[in-house]
Amino acid sequence: MSDEALGLDEAYSVKTPEDNKRLYAKWAATYESSFVDAKQYRYPKAIAECFNEIVTDRPIRVLDIGTGTGLTGMYLTRLRPEVVVDAMDISPQMLAQAQLKQRSDGSPVYRRLYERDLTQAVLNESAPYEALFSSGTFTHGHLGPECLRNLLPLLANNGWLVVGVNNEHFEAKGFESELAALLALGAITEPQILRIDVYEPGSVHYGDQARVIITRVRN
Numbered sequence: 081m082s083d084e085a086l087g088l089d090e091a092y093s094v095k096t097p098e099d100n101k102r103l104y105a106k107w108a109a110t111y112e113s114s115f116v117d118a119k120q121y122r123y124p125k126a127i128a129e130c131f132n133e134i135v136t137d138r139p140i141r142v143l144d145i146g147t148g149t150g151l152t153g154m155y156l157t158r159l160r161p162e163v164v165v166d167a168m169d170i171s172p173q174m175l176a177q178a179q180l181k182q183r184s185d186g187s188p189v190y191r192r193l194y195e196r197d198l199t200q201a202v203l204n205e206s207a208p209y210e211a212l213f214s215s216g217t218f219t220h221g222h223l224g225p226e227c228l229r230n231l232l233p234l235l236a237n238n239g240w241l242v243v244g245v246n247n248e249h250f251e252a253k254g255f256e257s258e259l260a261a262l263l264a265l266g267a268i269t270e271p272q273i274l275r276i277d278v279y280e281p282g283s284v285h286y287g288d289q290a291r292v293i294i295t296r297v298r299n
């Protein structure tokens with residue numbers, strides 16, 4: 081299969097972290113041309129906009145979960161030039177693309193890039209962060225609701241989560257009950273759940289939506 085042929089079917093058919101590593105190693109160089117641009121994928125921009133609207137206390141130290149090629153961080157730095165953004169992703173090839181992303185002033189979007197498997201408990205020396213965000217990574221065969229728990233120790237008390245979840249994945253995998261369990265444990269505040277369009281009008285996938293979980297951690 082050529083890289084140009086990679087797309088949603090392949091992305092949704094992965095099952096394990098190793099499958100993800102293989103897929104994104106092949107896809108990294110053409111992910112933006114063959115998918116983001118070709119399919120008018122607006123998810124990274126939409127998550128940056130949600131973050132900007134809702135996270136009003138202007139955190140500085142933030143983490144991009146499932147960074148990919150770095151589009152979400154890039155859009156966020158356009159709206160919030162003051163943020164210091166670190167990257168976390170399982171794919172070294174996707175992180176290598178993210179490392180090239182620049183802010184409006186030409187400086188790098190990301191300060192540090194961490195290769196981590198978020199199906200496991202992870203840490204880095206820069207934690208705790210004041211906020212984290214994610215687009216496109218809580219989806220079929222990537223990260224499920226059980227992985228939300230792996231994000232919590234990365235945040236300071238009151239740290240924000242702004243996490244996009246594929247709509248069908250949200251319903252099929254029981255994100256609602258995992259959030260209720262975390263709330264009952266006192267680990268998070270009452271979550272707000274928004275809906276966003278993942279593709280621009282005119283895209284063949286227009287109409288596909290994601291949920292956005294917005295909550296704060298109680299550590």
Ligand SMILES: C[S@@+](CC[C@H](N)C(=O)[O-])C[C@H]1O[C@@H](n2cnc3c(N)ncnc32)[C@H](O)[C@@H]1O
Nearest residue numbers: 100146147148169170171174197198215216217
């Ligand atoms: C569809 S891409 C989304 C990238 C970017 N956030 C965007 O919206 O364009 C999904 C990303 O999740 C990453 N990923 C998949 N499984 C992962 C895991 N177990 N741990 C960390 N990252 C993972 C992939 O490497 C890939 O970069």
